[in-house]
Amino acid sequence: MTTPRLGFIGIGLMGDPMTRCLLAAGFDVTVWNRSPDKAEALREAGATVAGSVGELVESVDVVMLCLANTAVVEAVVFGDGGVARHGRAGQRLIDFSSSDPAATRDFAERLERECGMRWVDCPVSGGVAGAEAGKLVMMAGGESEDIDAIRPLLAPLATRVTHMGPVGAGQVTKVCNQMVVGCQAAVIAEMVALAETSGVDATRLSEALAGGFADSKPFQILVPRMAASDFERPPWHLRTLLKDLDMAVAQSQRAGSATPMSGLAAQLMRAHASHGHAEHDPATLVEAYRQRS
Amino acid sequence: MTTPRLGFIGIGLMGDPMTRCLLAAGFDVTVWNRSPDKAEALREAGATVAGSVGELVESVDVVMLCLANTAVVEAVVFGDGGVARHGRAGQRLIDFSSSDPAATRDFAERLERECGMRWVDCPVSGGVAGAEAGKLVMMAGGESEDIDAIRPLLAPLATRVTHMGPVGAGQVTKVCNQMVVGCQAAVIAEMVALAETSGVDATRLSEALAGGFADSKPFQILVPRMAASDFERPPWHLRTLLKDLDMAVAQSQRAGSATPMSGLAAQLMRAHASHGHAEHDPATLVEAYRQRS
Numbered sequence: 354m355t356t357p358r359l360g361f362i363g364i365g366l367m368g369d370p371m372t373r374c375l376l377a378a379g380f381d382v383t384v385w386n387r388s389p390d391k392a393e394a395l396r397e398a399g400a401t402v403a404g405s406v407g408e409l410v411e412s413v414d415v416v417m418l419c420l421a422n423t424a425v426v427e428a429v430v431f432g433d434g435g436v437a438r439h440g441r442a443g444q445r446l447i448d449f450s451s452s453d454p455a456a457t458r459d460f461a462e463r464l465e466r467e468c469g470m471r472w473v474d475c476p477v478s479g480g481v482a483g484a485e486a487g488k489l490v491m492m493a494g495g496e497s498e499d500i501d502a503i504r505p506l507l508a509p510l511a512t513r514v515t516h517m518g519p520v521g522a523g524q525v526t527k528v529c530n531q532m533v534v535g536c537q538a539a540v541i542a543e544m545v546a547l548a549e550t551s552g553v554d555a556t557r558l559s560e561a562l563a564g565g566f567a568d569s570k571p572f573q574i575l576v577p578r579m580a581a582s583d584f585e586r587p588p589w590h591l592r593t594l595l596k597d598l599d600m601a602v603a604q605s606q607r608a609g610s611a612t613p614m615s616g617l618a619a620q621l622m623r624a625h626a627s628h629g630h631a632e633h634d635p636a637t638l639v640e641a642y643r644q645r646s
Numbered sequence: 647m648t649t650p651r652l653g654f655i656g657i658g659l660m661g662d663p664m665t666r667c668l669l670a671a672g673f674d675v676t677v678w679n680r681s682p683d684k685a686e687a688l689r690e691a692g693a694t695v696a697g698s699v700g701e702l703v704e705s706v707d708v709v710m711l712c713l714a715n716t717a718v719v720e721a722v723v724f725g726d727g728g729v730a731r732h733g734r735a736g737q738r739l740i741d742f743s744s745s746d747p748a749a750t751r752d753f754a755e756r757l758e759r760e761c762g763m764r765w766v767d768c769p770v771s772g773g774v775a776g777a778e779a780g781k782l783v784m785m786a787g788g789e790s791e792d793i794d795a796i797r798p799l800l801a802p803l804a805t806r807v808t809h810m811g812p813v814g815a816g817q818v819t820k821v822c823n824q825m826v827v828g829c830q831a832a833v834i835a836e837m838v839a840l841a842e843t844s845g846v847d848a849t850r851l852s853e854a855l856a857g858g859f860a861d862s863k864p865f866q867i868l869v870p871r872m873a874a875s876d877f878e879r880p881p882w883h884l885r886t887l888l889k890d891l892d893m894a895v896a897q898s899q900r901a902g903s904a905t906p907m908s909g910l911a912a913q914l915m916r917a918h919a920s921h922g923h924a925e926h927d928p929a930t931l932v933e934a935y936r937q938r939s
Contacts, residue, residue, distance in 0.1 A: 454844060478858045492854050494845075515854035518845045525844040526854055529837045533830070533860035540829040540907040544822045547894070550901040551747060551818040552787075552811045561785050561808035561819055565771045567826035569862040601840070608843040611935055614833040617910050642904055 356380065359506065360413035362406065362429055362436075363450070364391040367477070368419040370484040371449070371510055373398055378509035385409045410439035415506060416446045416470075422596070423452040430460060442469025445499055447506075449491075451476045453600055454524040455607055457494070461520040472520055473499050476527040477511070488512045492530075494522035528604055531597035532615045537571040538594060538635045539618040545579040546642030555580035578636040587634030594635055595622040649673065652799065653706035655699065655722060655729075657684040660742070660770070661712040663777040664803055666691055671802035678702045703732035708799060709739045709763070715889070716745040723753060735762025738792055740799075742784075744769045746893055747817040748900055750787070754813040765813055766792050769820035770804070781805045785823075787815035821897055824890030825908045830864040831887060831928045832911040838872040839935030848873035871929040880927030887928055888915040 356379075361372045364386040375382050376399045383401040385408075386392040392402045403409035406429060410416055416436055420426050426448060430436045436446065446464065448457070452474070461472035473495035483489045491507060491514040493500050500516050507514050517526045548555045559576040562568055574588060598619035605612040622638070630637050649672075654665045657679040668675050669692045676694040678701075679685040685695045696702035699722060703709055709729055713719050719741060723729045729739065739757065741750070745767070754765035766788035776782045782804040786793050793809050800807050810819045841848045852869040855861055867881055891912035898905040915931070923930050 478855070490854070490856075490858055513854075513856075515850050516847075517850055517854060518847050522844070522846045525841060525846045526851065529841050529846070529851060530855050530858060530860040532837045532840075533833055533865065536829055536833040536907065537826070540826055543898075543903070543905045543907055544825045547825075547898055547901060547903045547905060548818060548822050550903045551815070551897060553815045553818045553822070554809075554811050557808050557810055558819065558822060561783070561806075561810060562771070562823050563806075565783055565823060566863045567823040569865075570859045572826065572862075604844060605836075605840055608840060609937070610836070610840045610843045612836045612840060613910060613914060614829065614836055614907065617906060621906060644902070 357414035357506065358383070358412065360385070360403070360409040360416045361400075361419070362386070362409065362416065363419040363421075364395060365419065365421070366481050367449070367484045369395065370481065371419060371489075372400060374484070374487040374509045375506075376400060380506070380509075383409050383413055405434060406436060407434050407439040410436050410444075414444060415503065416440070416444065417449060418446065419449040422450070423456045426450050426452050427456070427460065430464060436470070437464055437467045440464065440468035440470040444470045445473060445503060446470050447473045447475050447503060449475055449477055451527050451597070452524055454521040454528060454604055457524045458521040471496070471499050473503060474520060474523040475507070475514070476523050478527070478530060484510070491515070492517050492523040492526035494518055494520050494524060494526075496520075525604065528597065528601050531594070532601045532612065534571055535594045535598040535601075535622070536614050536618045537569060538575060538638060539621050541572060541575050542579065542636075542638035543642050545576060545639050549580075550644060575636050578634065579639040584634045584637050587636070589635065590631070591622055591626055591633055591635045591637065592631040595619060595626055595631070598622065650707035650799065651676070651705065653678070653696070653702040653709045654712070655679070655702065655709065656712040656743070657688060658712065658714070659774050660777045662688065663774065664712060664742070664782075665693060667777075667780040667802045668799075669693060673799070673802075676702050676706055698727060699729060700727050700732040703729050703737075707737060708796065709733070709737065710742060711739065712742040715743070716749045719743050719745050720749070720753065723757060729763070730757055730760045733757065733761035733763040737763045738766060738796060739763050740766045740768050740796060742768055742770055744820050744890070745817055747814040747821060747897055750817045751814040754788075764789070764792050766796060767813060767816040768800070768807070769816050771820070771823060777803075784808070785810050785816040785819035787811055787813050787817060787819075789813075818897065821890065821894050824887070825894045825905065827864055828887045828891040828894075828915070829907050829911045830862060831868060831931060832914050834865060834868050835872065835929075835931035836935050838869060838932050842873075843937060868929050871927065872932040875932075877927045877930050880929070882928065883924070884915055884919055884926055884928045884930065885924040888912060888919055888924070891915065
């Protein structure tokens with residue numbers, strides 16, 4: 354069995370370190386990015402830079418995507434000169450992007466029909482630090498046969514790849530993750546404001562409750578930032594959480610399964626975004642509850 | 647400086663192991679409990695059993711309470727023959743119970759006025775296992791002088807005692823903790839049901855998302871129980887979470903600080919309790935969202 358040749362499309366904050374991990378593990382990687390300079394930067398690390406998506410697809414066995422959102426995935430796969438025009442049976446596409454689950458199922462069906470390529474959705478968790486360390490966590494959707502076949506390619510990138518169900522199940526799992534994270538951010542904001550007006554030194558909350566049932570990564574990140582009104586250099590944007598919660602509500606509508614907490618959290622974040630906070634730290638949510646004179 | 651004599655009122659699931667830790671650390675402990683057999687069981691571990699609350703209060707320097715709720719605390723402190731009738735200036739009362747913050751402030755003011763005793767609210771987190779191991783986490787409200795004075799008495803019980811603010815601030819902090827835990831339980835329930843109807847193997851969710859931003863102790867406890875519909879031997883009761891969320895909403899009304907997420911979680915749990923689930927595992931919340939034929 355020969356080592357498969359890999360193609361990586363989307364050399365961004367996540368794609369760049371992921372590609373470097375694959376190169377460091379000895380894989381032959383061809384890259385393509387909409388802004389070519391980001392792809393060029395990988396040449397000295399050993400990557401081949403393709404002149405087009407088509408050139409990349411035709412020269413590799415497996416196509417990996419790490420793109421901003423569902424619309425970009427659709428454009429790269431089904432747009433003019435996209436993956437579907439150049440793909441062939443026997444190739445596999447691995448989508449590391451966080452995309453809409455229903456769109457993912459539609460894309461997978463369409464890609465196989467148009468060119469015979471098989472789809473595995475494989476969104477990741479762990480952020481840039483996880484990507485740089487090759488310690489991402491991945492949630493995969495697809496056929497067992499396809500997922501087993503790609504596991505060796507994911508080994509340099511992830512400490513864990515869990516097969517969650519058929520195509521789209523990885524994206525649903527990512528949505529599930531974000532439901533919990535988004536609701537956490539919303540309740541933590543109201544909690545910090547209530548603590549402050551109730552005579553509690555909110556700067557001590559994260560230490561006081563560390564290791565207990567309320568503790569979590571968002572708790573340890575957001576509570577100190579909220580208590581100190583430290584909204585500079587946000588670790589992530591309100592807009593992102595809102596997009597994910599909206600995806601949860603859309604999935605809830607399609608599946609006929611109620612999500613009242615996620616629905617409320619989405620609306621609270623939409624109201625906050627409408628006050629100019631879309632690009633700000635989710636920690637700014639505490640301001641929505643604080644007293645104003 | 648002589649070692650203070652301790653009195654412990656409320657020998658329940660938490661009070662029993664806490665008293666044993668104090669005895670094992672060499673303290674002289676007098677105990678009282680409404681059902682005397684639970685107090686008697688501590689005699690062979692070295693405790694003195696008092697015949698009444700008054701006898702206990704008159705023979706000790708510090709009175710510790712670990713009682714079921716605010717109403718029981720009020721009855722034991724201010725009822726006939728209660729702590730306030732027998733207390734004296736210079737004594738301190740430490741309340742380990744989880745009580746209402748506003749009632750706590752009222753009790754503290756009243757106790758000092760009536761007999762000169764000073765109040766420290768010191769609710770705990772860590773459950774029975776934490777109490778048995780002497781590894782509780784405590785959130786204290788009161789004067790710095792009082793809290794510094796009692797720290798040596800708490801050392802056998804807790805790994806951490808955080809001073810959160812004036813009297814009542816410990817109780818507010820416990821309410822804050824429970825806001826996050828209650829909202830977690832509510833969002834996890836809708837998440838598991840959505841995952842199931844969306845083609846995800848929900849039994850893999852806790853493994854897939856372990857260590858990530860959605861992870862927490864409630865996540866690791868509730869998700870597998872929900873996915874497997876394992877509602878036997880609940881680690882805690884829906885009724886308890888509902889009581890705590892109601893306390894959060896009451897504090898929100900008093901403080902004039904909105905808590906929309908906690909308010910919704912309370913109403914969702916009230917609806918679920920009204921279907922006969924008050925004494926059940928909070929994991930049964932998933933049933934509120936599952937499809938029925």
